[in-house]
Amino acid sequence: MKIFIYTNCQGGAFEKLLPRLVDRDLSITFVENYKVINGDVALEVAQEAAKSADIFIYQPLGVEHGPRSTERGAEDTIGSLVSKRSLRVSMPYIYNDALWPLFEDGPKIRNEDVIIDLVKLGAEPADILEMYDQGKIDWRFDARFINTDRILREKEADLDIKVADVISQNLKLSPVMLTQNHPCSVVFSSVLTQFLSIAGWMKVSASDRLEEWTRVDTNIAELPGRWPTDRYAVQHYRFDYDAKIDEWAHEFYRSLVQKVLLLTP
Incomplete structure (x- = not known):
């Protein structure tokens, strides 16, 4: 089960604690969204994680963020790369x-x-x-x-x-x-x-x-x-x-x- 967490530092709670809470084989990728925005993490890292995610946990980023956005309706955004079959879970x-x-x-x-x-x-x-x-x-x-x-x-x-x-x-x-x-x-x-x-x-x-x-x-x-x-x-x-x-x-x-x-x- 591949989980892609695309949030600020608050998403770290999922990465640290989910493996201790569920009896499942989890592959977790945690990418801090602001690091993608400011260029500290390559956009491609988030894009690849989005494509393969079974579960997408995210904090919304609007279309003004271009390809880094979580909007699913816009073209070539991280949100649009997540499969329609994947579970999307949004948090503030x-x-x-x-x-x-x-x-x-x-x-x-x-x-x-x-x-x-x-x-x-x-x-x-x-x-x-x-x-x-x-x-x-x-x-x-x-x-x-x-x-x-x-x-x-x-x-x-x-x-x-x-x-x-x-x-x-x-x-x-x-x-x-x-x-x-x-x-x-x-x-x-x-x-x-x-x-x-x-x-x-x-x-x-x-x-x-x-x-x-x-x-x-x-x-x-x-x-x-x-x-x-x-x-x-x-x-x-x-x-x-x-x-x-x-x-x-x-x-x-x-x-x-x-x-x-x-x-x-």
Whole structure:
């Protein structure tokens, strides 16, 4: 059984965990789509995997990506090369940016507007840093969560695998995201369960394994990186689990506040 995974790093969960969940002879090819887009992986690698795939697991890429697209209706795309007899399983780009005060996302600092707006209101840098130290900055967690949840629901509406409910329902019960795009175990457990059901491979043994893995490890996909848990998020969300504040969190986010202040005219 040949499986072609064409996603961002989130597809690594399938590559790592499916062989441990199903009693089948699997040949898995995992190609990170953004590496094909930026040329780090040759397009031909993905094309050959698509042609021979029995199962195609993917995150949608529109026709604007040309031959790298997952659209099946367009000519000469990766999506069009997958056999009509193959099982196609689509999943969203899992993302949530509302669980930390602010963070760096590529060249951008997400939620920097909170600090910029304080500057526009006339607050001096020293005053803003003092507000931060005293826990008096409103990071707009509620508005941000509503927005990021809405976007995710819109994007996953027509896809096979859905995760917005998993994130919102488990938000207070257990960690749900390591970073803005690196989900925790509870999310991946649901993703894998949904896939196994779609493929007709769901068994009690697989369910029990996922439950056990999720109970003992918040990062079953072994994704790198984690934004630190800080007092602002803990105080706002009032998690029901034991959310320990990281010792390095205060200085980590304080340095980002300083960086925004330095970049703000």
